[in-house]
Amino acid sequence: MTVMITGATGFIGRHLCAHLTGEGATVMAMLRQPARQLPELRRAVDRLGGDGQLVVGIPGDLDAPELGLPMGLQDVEAIIHLGARFGWRLDPAVAQRTNVAGSLAVAKLARSLGCRLVFISGFMLENRAHLEKLGITSDEPEQVNWSQVYRRAGSYEASKLEAAIRVRAYAQHAGIDLVEVQPATVAGHSESGELDRAQPLYTLLDNLARGRMALVPGTPEHWLPLVPVDHLARLIALAATAGEVPDRLLALDATTPNLRGLLTTAAHELGKKPPTRHIPMPILAALLSIPGVARIMNTPVETLHFIQPTRFETADQERFATEQGLRRSDITEVIRRTASFYAGQGGRTVSEPGNVF
Numbered sequence: 001m002t003v004m005i006t007g008a009t010g011f012i013g014r015h016l017c018a019h020l021t022g023e024g025a026t027v028m029a030m031l032r033q034p035a036r037q038l039p040e041l042r043r044a045v046d047r048l049g050g051d052g053q054l055v056v057g058i059p060g061d062l063d064a065p066e067l068g069l070p071m072g073l074q075d076v077e078a079i080i081h082l083g084a085r086f087g088w089r090l091d092p093a094v095a096q097r098t099n100v101a102g103s104l105a106v107a108k109l110a111r112s113l114g115c116r117l118v119f120i121s122g123f124m125l126e127n128r129a130h131l132e133k134l135g136i137t138s139d140e141p142e143q144v145n146w147s148q149v150y151r152r153a154g155s156y157e158a159s160k161l162e163a164a165i166r167v168r169a170y171a172q173h174a175g176i177d178l179v180e181v182q183p184a185t186v187a188g189h190s191e192s193g194e195l196d197r198a199q200p201l202y203t204l205l206d207n208l209a210r211g212r213m214a215l216v217p218g219t220p221e222h223w224l225p226l227v228p229v230d231h232l233a234r235l236i237a238l239a240a241t242a243g244e245v246p247d248r249l250l251a252l253d254a255t256t257p258n259l260r261g262l263l264t265t266a267a268h269e270l271g272k273k274p275p276t277r278h279i280p281m282p283i284l285a286a287l288l289s290i291p292g293v294a295r296i297m298n299t300p301v302e303t304l305h306f307i308q309p310t311r312f313e314t315a316d317q318e319r320f321a322t323e324q325g326l327r328r329s330d331i332t333e334v335i336r337r338t339a340s341f342y343a344g345q346g347g348r349t350v351s352e353p354g355n356v357f
């Protein structure tokens with residue numbers, strides 16, 4: 001089987017390439033700079049237990065007209081679209097170009113190749129109350145006031161929501177076989193705990209280790225749902241390769257502890273005192289809106305949206321995972337291993353300040 005992947009060099013993408021090639025699939029990785037990126041990606045895939053030689057690179061860019069791909073692509077059985085500009089305080093036009101226009105260009109490619117599209121969105125797409133608060137009350141993209149959504153949610157989250165809603169509408173109109181995978185915040189590998197420094201959970205651990213988390217955001221109901229990167233990679237691979245797949249797969253471990261529990265497990269591993277008292281979200285959001293505070297606290301206000309009291313219906317995806325033989329790891333143990341990985345790295349700060357919860 002040949003699967004084309006955008007975002008193959010990213011944190012999830014590398015684990016996905018390792019899993020797919022480990023199963024014997026050929027991965028066609030769309031890369032912005034293949035000459036530089038392909039050798040690095042192959043090394044990463046080998047290190048993660050896959051077969052780097054089964055990864056081929058094709059030049060392409062989500063920002064380029066028609067993705068800047070070479071002519072004559074064929075024999076692709078599925079496209080997995082992971083590529084995105086992932087960060088905080090993004091310029092709305094820039095986020096829209098890469099994350100929305102880029103996603104629609106990938107959907108058009110899937111249509112022209114006549115293959116399945118596995119589109120990676122995010123778990124907030126299943127939080128109806130949150131979508132309504134942002135002003136998203138229709139599945140029809142033209143009915144949504146997107147500039148309001150960008151103002152309320154911040155450009156990263158807004159562009160992911162817009163992309164998902166526009167891709168769904170396009171797929172329905174064009175008759176594309178679309179599977180949407182909706183990941184929660186990604187945790188480290190369930191065995192090694194390995195996590196990229198640019199990942200939001202890494203920054204949360206960094207803030208905890210550096211004493212920037214004296215209080216727990218929200219209430220005891222608030223949580224940050226997680227999914228280990230290897231579990232997510234296997235689920236995405238199944239979304240691309242299995243015969244019958246639900247239209248949407250929420251990749252979220254419903255047994256993730258509340259935020260206080262998460263911080264307590266991580267703090268013990270880091271040898272820190274865990275925060276026990278809560279700070280209400282509106283007060284925290286107001287504090288972070290004071291110029292300079294978000295930077296000092298390494299916490300942009302837009303990241304708070306991902307911490308909510310909402311619980312999610314996961315029965316369908318759990319049934320699919322069970323049918324496919326995909327077993328979940330103990331998420332508290334994954335948090336412990338991820339924190340231990342962080343500690344083993346010497347607790348280096350992230351390269352992009354403000355990439356945090």
Ligand SMILES: NC(=O)c1ccc[n+]([C@@H]2O[C@H](COP(=O)([O-])OP(=O)(O)OC[C@H]3O[C@@H](n4cnc5c(N)ncnc54)[C@H](OP(=O)(O)O)[C@@H]3O)[C@@H](O)[C@H]2O)c1
Pocket residue numbers: 006007008009010011012013032033060061062063081082083084085086098120121122123160182183184185186196199200
């Ligand atoms: N990590 C999470 O907690 C999480 C949760 C929910 C959903 N997601 C979604 O999962 C996907 C992957 O996340 P990740 O954590 O693996 O992100 P990541 O590590 O930041 O990787 C992003 C990937 O996108 C590629 N990319 C960025 N701009 C591009 C462009 N203009 N053209 C082509 N490729 C481009 C990057 O390529 P370069 O190497 O060339 O920069 C990289 O491979 C994203 O869609 C993200 O929104 C992630």
